């Protein structure tokens with residue numbers, strides 16, 4: 095997939111508490127070749143405080159801003175009905191709109207959540223109150239009723255890769271639903287584990303959505319994220335994982351999240367990853383040797 099029906103740029107940061115994430119979405123868009131199918135989701139908040147909890151007694155920080163962004167993104171998706179989608183975040187919460195839409199269009203959608211975190215908290219279980227720790231659980235239909243989408247995902251259609259930071263309630267959910275998790279060390283040293291997972295979990299040619307939270311990378315490789323976690327992936331391993339996924343699934347959607355460009359980093363580090371995802375980088379010869 096090199097042509098997406100829609101590129102959604104979502105400068106939503108309020109789900110993370112890190113305003114620098116908003117710029118991440120526009121920086122990613124600038125990195126890519128110009129596109130005629132690009133839409134920026136920027137709801138007008140007027141004089142409302144985008145970092146306030148406008149919803150009385152919500153356990154979710156900035157509930158109103160998160161909800162408003164998800165509604166705005168869903169409205170664009172419902173109007174344009176893309177069957178392939180590239181979403182540039184923004185914090186992980188925006189995946190609720192994107193993945194839900196893709197599950198509506200592709201009922202057999204399988205989702206690979208490539209992320210240091212499981213994002214499986216509910217408002218009640220969350221240690222932070224931040225919505226970006228909740229989107230996967232919300233997609234499964236469990237979460238604040240304002241944020242749970244109309245089309246939900248079965249946990250059986252989801253696998254977690256590179257995940258290494260899980261809160262106890264998230265671990266309990268993973269165990270109860272037997273969600274596959276392959277951690278960074280396993281991805282690097284035991285590539286057969288991914289192969290075996292794909293054979294038993296992902297039907298050949300099934301529509302595949304790749305959620306890529308950049309914090310899956312090791313902070314020494316890519317420090318420009320809101321919640322860095324040590325022990326992450328290197329670029330070569332991530333590229334190999336994506337290539338392996340694409341030999342089996344039909345990549346119909348990608349979401350890239352949690353980029354904080356204000357942190358000192360080298361943006362070109364990401365190019366091989368974007369290449370692997372079939373995303374064309376502005377001004378870069380795609381046949382050039384991949385660094386990694």
Ligand SMILES: NC(=[NH2+])NCCC[C@H](N)C(=O)O
Pocket residue numbers: 186211213215220221222223224226227228259260261307309320321352
């Ligand atoms: N997408 C992320 N960076 N999530 C971080 C989540 C951290 C923690 N598990 C929480 O719920 O608050």
